Amino acid sequence: MERKKRTFIYLFFSFLLGANILAWLIVYDLFQKQFFQVIFFDVGQGDAIFIETGQGHQILIDGGPTSAILEKLGQEMPFYDRTLDLIVLTHPEHDHMAGLIEVLKRYKVEKILWTGVLRNTGEFKEWEKTIKEEQEKEKTQIHIAKAGQKISWSGRFPDQQVFYVLNPLESPEGQELENSNNTSIVLRLIFNGQSFLFTGDIYKSIEKKLLGKGIALGSNVLKIGHHGSKTSTSEDFLEGVLPEIAVISVGRGNSYGHPHAETLATLNKYDIKVLRTDLNGDIKMFSDGKTLNINIKNERH
Numbered sequence: 001m002e003r004k005k006r007t008f009i010y011l012f013f014s015f016l017l018g019a020n021i022l023a024w025l026i027v028y029d030l031f032q033k034q035f036f037q038v039i040f041f042d043v044g045q046g047d048a049i050f051i052e053t054g055q056g057h058q059i060l061i062d063g064g065p066t067s068a069i070l071e072k073l074g075q076e077m078p079f080y081d082r083t084l085d086l087i088v089l090t091h092p093e094h095d096h097m098a099g100l101i102e103v104l105k106r107y108k109v110e111k112i113l114w115t116g117v118l119r120n121t122g123e124f125k126e127w128e129k130t131i132k133e134e135q136e137k138e139k140t141q142i143h144i145a146k147a148g149q150k151i152s153w154s155g156r157f158p159d160q161q162v163f164y165v166l167n168p169l170e171s172p173e174g175q176e177l178e179n180s181n182n183t184s185i186v187l188r189l190i191f192n193g194q195s196f197l198f199t200g201d202i203y204k205s206i207e208k209k210l211l212g213k214g215i216a217l218g219s220n221v222l223k224i225g226h227h228g229s230k231t232s233t234s235e236d237f238l239e240g241v242l243p244e245i246a247v248i249s250v251g252r253g254n255s256y257g258h259p260h261a262e263t264l265a266t267l268n269k270y271d272i273k274v275l276r277t278d279l280n281g282d283i284k285m286f287s288d289g290k291t292l293n294i295n296i297k298n299e300r301h
Contacts, residue, residue, distance in 0.1 A: 045251030046095030063099025090200035116173030192289025207237040228259020
């Protein structure tokens with residue numbers, strides 16, 4: 001009798017423990033599904049943006065000019081997690097592409113999105129060779145970006161967590177160009193009530209074309225084009241986007257004079273909060289779809 005009583009007590013407490021663990025897992029899962037993060041990595045003079053959804057999807061837009069992106073990913077992803085759902089090469093210039101080549105060599109990537117534009121450089125040839133090897137070895141899916149594409153990862157609410165491809169308006173696939181900035185993939189990310197616009201290195205001429213097409217551009221956060229160069233960020237474009245926050249990915253003491261005083265003056269004119277990787281380091285944004293929280297460690301001057 002005593003033995004049966006001990007067995008019953010043991011089973012009862014085991015049930016309570018299991019139920020408690022299950023409850024916390026459900027709470028954790030619900031918490032995760034409500035939050036979304038976007039990190040603008042400080043990788044020097046270049047772009048690298050990491051996105052993680054509440055469902056655990058991990059996306060990397062550009063990789064910066066060096067292998068520094070590997071350390072950055074290592075800080076944000078568990079050591080055992082060596083998979084990325086999607087990487088996006090906005091355009092094949094060194095300061096966006098070099099780091100992605102290193103990422104492809106060390107991580108399993110499910111999908112690659114790029115424009116297919118050609119460059120006559122050794123680094124570009126390495127990019128082509130690497131993505132071909134990944135396609136054959138890991139069955140990586142390669143997609144060519146075109147305006148009008150929609151990328152969704154939420155089965156239940158596909159219009160509440162989605163990327164819209166806004167540029168290139170005309171596909172440059174197979175064309176060899178000396179400068180691919182204007183072919184940059186432009187992405188508008190929507191997460192419930194929050195939105196982000198990632199512009200690569202497009203110039204004012206493409207900004208004007210996007211405005212002329214009547215494309216929805218309005219976003220809470222704008223990644224400033226071409227590292228704050230005066231070639232980008234026209235007043236008309238800012239009026240079309242109406243961002244609350246502008247992020248400039250730029251290297252400290254760069255030789256290009258980025259960000260340009262003209263761009264900073266324009267942003268100031270519209271009273272837009274400016275964050276810069278050269279001054280703030282990694283810029284981390286978290287959202288529940290309603291509010292946006294910003295976490296920065298550095299305030300360099």
